[in-house]
Amino acid sequence: MTASHAVAAPADAILRIEGLVKRFGGLVAVDNVSFGLERGDILGIIGINGAGKTTVMNCINGIYHADGGQIFCNGRNITKLSPHAIAKAGIGRTFQVPRIFHRMTLIDNLLVTSLDSSESDAVLIERAEHFLERVNLAELRYNHGEELSGGQQKLLELARVMMFDPALILLDEPFAGVNPSLCRLFIERIQDLQRDGKSFALVSHDLTSIYKLSNNIIVLNQGQVIAEGGVEDIKNDPAVIEAYLGQ
Amino acid sequence: MSSLTSMDEAKASRIRHTLWFGLIGVVVLWFGSIPILDGNQSLYFSLMLWVTMATSFNIIAGFTGYMPFGFVAFYGMGTYTAAILVSIVKVSPYIAIPASGLAGVLIALLFAPTLRLGGIYFAIVSLSLAVILQRIMGLAPEDITGGSGGLNLGQHTVREQGFYAMLIVLVAALATVTWLTRSRLGKALRAIRDDAQAADAMGINVQRSRLYAWLLSALFASLCGGIQAWFTGALDPVTAFDVLITAKTVIYAMAGGLGTVTGPVIGTVILVWVDELIWRQFPVLNSFLLGLIIALLILFMPRGIIGTLMQKYPRCRRLIM
Amino acid sequence: MSEVLVWNAMIGGIVFGMVYALIGCSLNVLAGVLRVINFAHGEFIIAGSFFAYALFTGLGLHPLLSLPICAVAFFVAGRGLYYLLVPRLARSDEPETSSFLLMFGVSLMLIAAMTWIFEADIRPLNFTFDPINVTLFTIENAYGEGRHGRVLIPTARIVALVINLFIIVGLTWYFYRTLPGKALRAATMNREAIQIVGINIHRLSSMAFGLATSLAGITGVLLALVIPSIDPNGGADIALIGFVVIVLGGLGHPVGALFAGIIFGFVEQFSNLMLPQAAAQMVGFIILVAVIFLKPSGLFGRSVLR
Ligand SMILES: Nc1ncnc2c1ncn2[C@@H]1O[C@H](COP(=O)(O)OP(=O)(O)O)[C@@H](O)[C@H]1O
Ligand SMILES: [Mg+2]
Numbered sequence: 121m122t123a124s125h126a127v128a129a130p131a132d133a134i135l136r137i138e139g140l141v142k143r144f145g146g147l148v149a150v151d152n153v154s155f156g157l158e159r160g161d162i163l164g165i166i167g168i169n170g171a172g173k174t175t176v177m178n179c180i181n182g183i184y185h186a187d188g189g190q191i192f193c194n195g196r197n198i199t200k201l202s203p204h205a206i207a208k209a210g211i212g213r214t215f216q217v218p219r220i221f222h223r224m225t226l227i228d229n230l231l232v233t234s235l236d237s238s239e240s241d242a243v244l245i246e247r248a249e250h251f252l253e254r255v256n257l258a259e260l261r262y263n264h265g266e267e268l269s270g271g272q273q274k275l276l277e278l279a280r281v282m283m284f285d286p287a288l289i290l291l292d293e294p295f296a297g298v299n300p301s302l303c304r305l306f307i308e309r310i311q312d313l314q315r316d317g318k319s320f321a322l323v324s325h326d327l328t329s330i331y332k333l334s335n336n337i338i339v340l341n342q343g344q345v346i347a348e349g350g351v352e353d354i355k356n357d358p359a360v361i362e363a364y365l366g367q
Numbered sequence: 368m369s370s371l372t373s374m375d376e377a378k379a380s381r382i383r384h385t386l387w388f389g390l391i392g393v394v395v396l397w398f399g400s401i402p403i404l405d406g407n408q409s410l411y412f413s414l415m416l417w418v419t420m421a422t423s424f425n426i427i428a429g430f431t432g433y434m435p436f437g438f439v440a441f442y443g444m445g446t447y448t449a450a451i452l453v454s455i456v457k458v459s460p461y462i463a464i465p466a467s468g469l470a471g472v473l474i475a476l477l478f479a480p481t482l483r484l485g486g487i488y489f490a491i492v493s494l495s496l497a498v499i500l501q502r503i504m505g506l507a508p509e510d511i512t513g514g515s516g517g518l519n520l521g522q523h524t525v526r527e528q529g530f531y532a533m534l535i536v537l538v539a540a541l542a543t544v545t546w547l548t549r550s551r552l553g554k555a556l557r558a559i560r561d562d563a564q565a566a567d568a569m570g571i572n573v574q575r576s577r578l579y580a581w582l583l584s585a586l587f588a589s590l591c592g593g594i595q596a597w598f599t600g601a602l603d604p605v606t607a608f609d610v611l612i613t614a615k616t617v618i619y620a621m622a623g624g625l626g627t628v629t630g631p632v633i634g635t636v637i638l639v640w641v642d643e644l645i646w647r648q649f650p651v652l653n654s655f656l657l658g659l660i661i662a663l664l665i666l667f668m669p670r671g672i673i674g675t676l677m678q679k680y681p682r683c684r685r686l687i688m
Numbered sequence: 689m690s691e692v693l694v695w696n697a698m699i700g701g702i703v704f705g706m707v708y709a710l711i712g713c714s715l716n717v718l719a720g721v722l723r724v725i726n727f728a729h730g731e732f733i734i735a736g737s738f739f740a741y742a743l744f745t746g747l748g749l750h751p752l753l754s755l756p757i758c759a760v761a762f763f764v765a766g767r768g769l770y771y772l773l774v775p776r777l778a779r780s781d782e783p784e785t786s787s788f789l790l791m792f793g794v795s796l797m798l799i800a801a802m803t804w805i806f807e808a809d810i811r812p813l814n815f816t817f818d819p820i821n822v823t824l825f826t827i828e829n830a831y832g833e834g835r836h837g838r839v840l841i842p843t844a845r846i847v848a849l850v851i852n853l854f855i856i857v858g859l860t861w862y863f864y865r866t867l868p869g870k871a872l873r874a875a876t877m878n879r880e881a882i883q884i885v886g887i888n889i890h891r892l893s894s895m896a897f898g899l900a901t902s903l904a905g906i907t908g909v910l911l912a913l914v915i916p917s918i919d920p921n922g923g924a925d926i927a928l929i930g931f932v933v934i935v936l937g938g939l940g941h942p943v944g945a946l947f948a949g950i951i952f953g954f955v956e957q958f959s960n961l962m963l964p965q966a967a968a969q970m971v972g973f974i975i976l977v978a979v980i981f982l983k984p985s986g987l988f989g990r991s992v993l994r
Contacts, residue, residue: 207570658796
């Protein structure tokens with residue numbers, strides 16, 4: 121057995137990132153980051169503001185092109201693909217600041233994910249209504265996105281990604297600016313989806329919910345992974361405590 | 368708060384479409400009778416022309432968010448193609464007009480790489496390309512484009528035929544946008560307009576969708592140009608590529624409301640009348656007032672009449688397309 | 689080809705190139721600070737020419753004297769225009785596109801106003817310098833045995849060139865040595881950062897707008913010195929030259945515009961000399977399109993793709 125064989129991704133890792141680098145001018149926002157994510161798991165990504173969490177997500181879903189390193193989804197190299205191709209490969213996401221389609225109805229916001237589907241419009245609309253129901257937005261389904269509150273927009277993004285039905289969902293700060301009751305709803309939905317076999321990468325600086333949901337956690341600081349492990353390991357890791365409290 | 372079931376919405380949609388197609392039917396009958404009843408052909412022709420122009424501009428600007436400041440390029444290409452084919456190659460307008468539409472689509476394909484450009488660059492390039500085309504037409508050998516004097520095709524064409532051709536293209540353009548609002552392509556385009564990156568992340572092939580809109584838009588604009596040549600029987604590079612054509616198209620479409628089906632139609636109908644009035648009264652001030660209207664619209668009603676109505680009274684959305 | 693013509697093209701390249709550089713500079717101040725491409729810039733410049741024309745025909749004021757008046761008047765007008773137009777824009781759905789449209793509207797209004805006031809035909813500006821021309825040097829036997837050629841340059845163009853140089857040097861000093869200039873440059877690099885640092889962005893932007901408008905006015909007066917006839921419909925051509933220059937030099941870089949302006953001046957003069965007229969007129973556009981597609985960031989890097 122060679123060493124490289126030992127490092128190689130297990131065939132069923134839904135996401136594997138190797139040596140990811142992303143620079144903005146002189147700033148190295150993501151600096152040689154590697155991690156993996158097993159099917160059905162929730163990976164928490166934490167780190168203070170500016171640590172590079174959002175940038176990692178943007179690289180995974182192709183909004184940014186990585187300056188170095190590789191990204192694999194189910195063993196397939198997706199590093200150079202465009203966002204829509206990556207979406208088709210089964211990776212969906214939400215955004216830190218919600219990016220809904222504000223001049224379209226909520227139903228249409230969901231339908232946008234299924235335009236290539238061979239199913240009839242009627243079937244798709246029914247499904248869209250179902251998912252809006254699950255995030256308590258069914259009442260407003262013919263309203264425009266811009267009429268929603270910030271928290272509702274986050275829920276709409278979640279419904280949109282559910283409609284989209286990807287195997288891996290990237291959630292960027294889903295709980296930021298959401299009131300506690302919506303937050304609980306959000307967490308329930310994430311748990312439902314995990315039971316259905318979905319995998320998640322979950323970015324947040326709300327440690328409580330991260331600890332509650334995650335199977336594994338990585339900690340980013342200044343673009344680098346400074347700790348990695350199960351919830352208990354991270355809670356007690358001195359490097360994490362320093363990164364969060366030391367400065 | 369509105370608590371619609373999908374049944375209600377389906378019904379509202381049916382009512383909306385019935386009303387809309389009914390209206391189109393009335394317009395066809397009304398406009399179709401103008402040449403027979405000796406009405407003011409020029410006025411009605413220009414109404415149809417501008418509604419079609421505004422509608423085709425709406426396809427690219429309203430549905431995808433691009434602002435092609437050189438929109439007149441397609442129109443001008445159509446004008447020249449039709450005129451050259453009719454007056455020099457001497458083919459029938461019935462062949463020349465489809466060919467002019469094709470020419471617009473080809474030029475749009477040629478310019479398609481500009482769609483990759485960001486807002487500022489797209490605006491500059493688009494404007495410049497229109498000027499380049501104008502120069503080429505003006506500087507080309509006289510026996511091809513007529514040079515700076517232009518071409519005359521009046522003796523080969525019948526005005527009334529041009530009038531009816533315009534009516535057909537108008538209906539086709541309206542049918543196309545109506546289809547677009549309901550179609551999946553239309554949804555993709557509106558998603559792209561609202562947030563292209565998010566649309567991309569949701570699996571929409573942004574470039575391909577934009578290209579379709581671009582080509583459709585070019586098709587109708589160049590058909591307008593071709594038929595304009597047919598109807599008026601003369602053209603020259605200055606008027607065929609006049610920046611005022613872009614200006615009027617933009618204003619008419621914006622005044623009604625980009626991104627809606629009825630907006631550009633209503634905006635055009637109102638402003639063409641106003642324009643006629645202004646022309647009569649103060650020909651010199653015409654383009655001053657056009658400029659002023661653009662500025663005021665941008666500052667005070669960027670969503671236009673219909674767009675503002677829909678924003679202020681969300682319930683209207685059920686009745687307006 | 690006569691040596692004299694080559695010299696003339698070189699001189700023309702410098703004279704026009706510097707004017708183009710100035711056009712590019714002012715466009716770039718707007719593009720850099722406000723992210724606005726001023727579609728009315730050509731008309732602003734023509735308005736500057738007409739300003740000089742009006743003062744000359746009305747009051748007999750020499751263009752050299754109207755230059756400072758024009759600079760101040762246009763600065764004030766520019767700032768006024770800023771407060772009238774731009775703050776409202778920030779509230780629209782798509783400020784960038786809206787700003788193009790808005791300036792498009794302004795340009796239509798200006799063309800109409802100028803055609804209305806000065807009528808559609810081209811206006812000559814009959815000021816004089818003494819002597820009218822300066823002979824730079826004589827080339828022996830330029831046109832065959834015993835026929836010498838003189839390389840001439842109109843005095844007005846020398847004056848325009850010198851003023852132009854002073855303005856460019858002054859601008860460079862302003863951008864790199866003074867506080868407001870540095871703030872403007874900082875704003876082109878990072879708008880957010882400058883707000884955090886606590887500089888009132890509206891004040892700064894209105895300064896930029898005033899400065900750009902003032903420079904446009906000055907350019908107009910200089911242009912009237914270089915070509916003493918004014919065409920109210922010439923704005924589109926000027927604006928297009930400006931676009932070529934800023935694209936070539938890199939959007940938002942006043943210094944890039946300087947080099948690009950001179951390069952373009954030379955290219956234009958020499959293509960007039962060496963190519964048929966029709967082809968020469970296309971050269972600028974071909975450069976524009978080629979640069980945008982081959983090296984969209986111009987001489988200085990900046991991403992422009994969607
Ligand atoms: N588009 C960009 N251009 C320049 N710098 C960026 C860009 N996006 C992010 N950055 C920088 O990269 C670093 C990481 O940002 P980000 O990934 O958003 O952090 P986080 O999501 O962990 O708060 C920050 O210093 C940020 O300023
Ligand atoms: Mg972030």
